[in-house]
Structures are given as structure tokens and as C-alpha cells.
Amino acid sequence: MAASSAVLRSAASHVLGGSRFGGGGGGGASEPIKISCVRSLSSAPNHSSGFGAAISTSSRKSVARSIQPIKATATAAPPSVPKSSSGGKTKVGINGFGRIGRLVLRIATARDDIEVVAVNDPFIDAKYMAYMFKYDSTHGLFKGTIQVVDESTLEINGKRISVTNKRDPAEIPWGNLGAEFVVESSGVFTTTEKASAHLKGGAKKVVISAPSADAPMFVVGVNEKTYQPSMNVVSNASCTTNCLAPLAKVVHEEFGIVEGLMTTVHATTATQKTVDGPSMKDGEEAEGLVRISFLVLLVQQRL
Template identity: 50%
Template sequence: MKFSAAVLIATVGSVAAFSGSSFSGLSLKAATNDSAMTMSATGMGVNGFGRIGRLVTRIIMEDDACDLKAINAGSATPEYMAYQYKYDTIHGKAKQTVEVDGDFLVLDGKKVQTSRCRDPKEVGWGALGADYVCESTGVFLTKEKAQSIIDGGAKKVIYSAPAKDDSQTIVMGVNQEQYDGSEDFISCASCTTNGLAPMVKAIHDEFVIEEALMTTVHAMTATQAVVDSSSRKDWRGGR
């Protein structure tokens, strides 16, 4: 999921730039003396600094096409954010130096504004230069709810999870050509969909699938119990 969210962010930025939309994204600027074009980095924000938000942040920091401006982390202090970002049991230690300066995370010398706003509108994404925001709290997954991020000055919102309404869903390698730059709310689907859809597309394009059944062997997620406990949402998920 972390990879698909980050790649989708880059795609949304690229399409917005080339489509001539009013959204800056990876803005293309004509050179004054010839037809050469140069690209400036996309101002990025991350709403939610959990498992996905931290890993998307890592990818953004390693991509010259993205310029991380702000992270809204709920209740986590900058010091705890730095600790969580620096060390990851699965992916290892962050490649960048990680420091704290007041309310800023300093990643490889770059200062990134942090906030702890329950309403993402209060972050002030636009004022901070974050045009595109990755919504990774799992809460703002409809146009109505994610509008608060737009109201805070962002221009596009990319959900790191399946949308809970009719927001456009893009799976890289499957249907990214359907994005024309006009939609402000995009979902990168689920991790299962990103694993399954490319295989299904390849088979369907060649042979045509009339009916199918799939089984997913899924890695443990943050909401599943390591030891038996109660789970009202999913009884089986309690063990």
C-alpha cells in the first residue's frame, strides 16, 4: 500500500501538470529562450502518521519530484514522531538523519512542519505549500469528509485506502490512464487490490475472465490481535 500511494501521488502530480489544469503539482515552466521545460517539485503533505503515513513519508523524502511540507500526526509529539519515523521493524532504519526543532521534524536537514489537528482544515496545508495531501488516517475516505483537507488549502487528496464513496480509484499499472486531472479526490484502492488487479488485467486482456474467485494470504495489520481478544467488527479478527 505504501508504494502504490506514493506512486499515485506522483501520477496525480504529473497529470495535473501536463493537462494544463489550474492545479500546480509538478508544474511545467517554459524556458524563456527555447521550448525546453523544467519541472519543480510537488508540495506534499501527509495527514496521519501511522504505519502507512510514515512509510509514505519515507518514499516522499527519497523522491526529488516531491517536496514534503507538512505532517499532521494526531496526538504524537514531534519527539515521538521522530522516533517512530527513524526506526521500523520491517523496513529498517530511515536513510535520512532525523532531528527535532520545536514543532519541526528535520529530515536530512529539511524542516517539515508538524501539527496535531483533529480537523485537517486547521493544518493550513495551502499556507504551508502542501498542494497534494496523502490522507492516511483512514478516517477521511469520502469526498465530504476529505473536503476539510481541501478547505485547509490543499488542491488534491489521495486516500491511502479504499474510498467509502464514489471517489475515483486508481491502481497503478491497471487504470492510471483514466485519471485526467479533473478529480480532486483519488483512492489508491487496497493492498489486496493492488496485488490482484495487475494479474487479473493481464489475464483478462489476453483471454477474458468470465468468473473468478480469489483467496488472499494477508500480512498482519495494526488492527489485528497478536493474542486472542475481542473484536466487534470482525470476530475472526480477534485471534
């Protein structure tokens, strides 16, 4: 496990609906800002003022006033899954059968509105895909059935899934395989230009399972309502952002966030070294993962 801390002075505006965490700037205030955790019935907060009536520059007492707890939800109901153009289940293809790709497939097998029809990974053959999918060291043994039909076909719970091993996403025949939506979970094609290569093979939409430098980023329950049908390539942001953004959204809307301190306790990732050695990312990740604490610099930058 690895822990990291970062002062959130400028969160991505497209994740928190255009609002930003602002820094304190120059000199400090003469009095500390204090936050009230209750809302008075006689004085509702004015959200347009940022903090509203719930925050003052001095402590306030509520004497002989009726007090009502704040009611807020971090997430709304998940958006409905778009139906396939053929009128049946949403047909999905997965590029990259690592941690995220395998979990997407596991979740899809438990749903009746999504069907994974193809998986592409240039480094894993069908036999090893089946083994890794069935025996998961974190989530346990897959409770359904899985078998290798041939080197290009898996059968999971009686449904066949095509297997390809293309390095170039433009060469994956998503259209011929029946996939309309592609989950880009290889961790390689994270920009709009690179991920758009899937569209050349017949895919209609691409969802990147990582932060993107330029693709629109969405967190369900935070800003998914701003999605436009014209967006063919989008990002689902980072795992850390998906943990933080829903909570930050509620706090920001109810009180207003001027500055925040976030600590993430992060699971070990595939790029970490088991022992000290050279790293393609940064010096900190070159150190062995048995260290209890180190800075996850890349995640901090993407927040």
C-alpha cells in the first residue's frame, strides 16, 4: 500500500462542474474560517455567495432557533446504459485485459444490459486470458463457467467472446466483431488522438479508463450530465478522482471549498517495482513497493 498527500489548490474544472479549489493567495485572514454543520430554518444559505450562510468568519451560536440537518447525496442514480443500434444489449469491446479490463468483463457478466463481445490484448493469448479471468487473487474465483474454444475465442457462461492480439488499435476490427463501445483499458492510448484509432476499426464510442490529457473527463454522480452525444472519446478520470470528487462535490455545493488536503491510500499498481530499480515514470516509483509510504506523483498531477 502506498500513501500520498497533496494540497488541492486547483482541481480540474471539468470534474467539479466548472468550480475550482482556490488558494488563499497573499496574507492570511485575521480570523480563522469556521464551518457550521447545521442549517437554520430561519436563514437558508445563499449558494451564490460561495460559502452561503453556513460559514462565517467567527463562531456563531444558534440560540432558540430551529435547526435542520443538511441533507445531501454524493451521487444520483447511474445514467442508463445506451441501447445498441440493433435494439438489444449494448455491445462492448475491451482493449487491454489487465486489472481494469478483467473487472469490466466480470461486471458485464453480471448485467443483462451489457455484453462484451471482444477482447484485444497483444501480450496475452486466449488460454492465459481464461486463467487470469478465472483465478483473481483479489476478487476470488470466477463463479461462472469459462473455457477456451480456440485461440481466438473464449466462452463465458455460454456466450462466445472474440479474442484478438493487435498492437495497433486501428487494426482491431471492432465493427466486424460487433463492438460499438470500446473500453480503452490498456493504459497506453489515453489521449483523444490515440484513442480515436479505435473508431477506424468500426467502434462508435471510446471510454478511456484513465485520466486523459485532453479528452473530456466524467465522474458518475458529479458531472456526467454534461456529456454531449458528439463526444466520441471520453475519460472516466482516475480511481483517486472517482473516490474524491463525489464527496468534494457535496462539500463544495453546501459550504464551498477554498482549500483542501487530500490523502489517498492507494493499492499497489502494475508499474511499481517489487525491489528498487529503474522506473519509466519517476524516481519515487523506482523504490520497492514494500515501502509503506511514497508520493504517487502522477495521480496528484492529474487531479
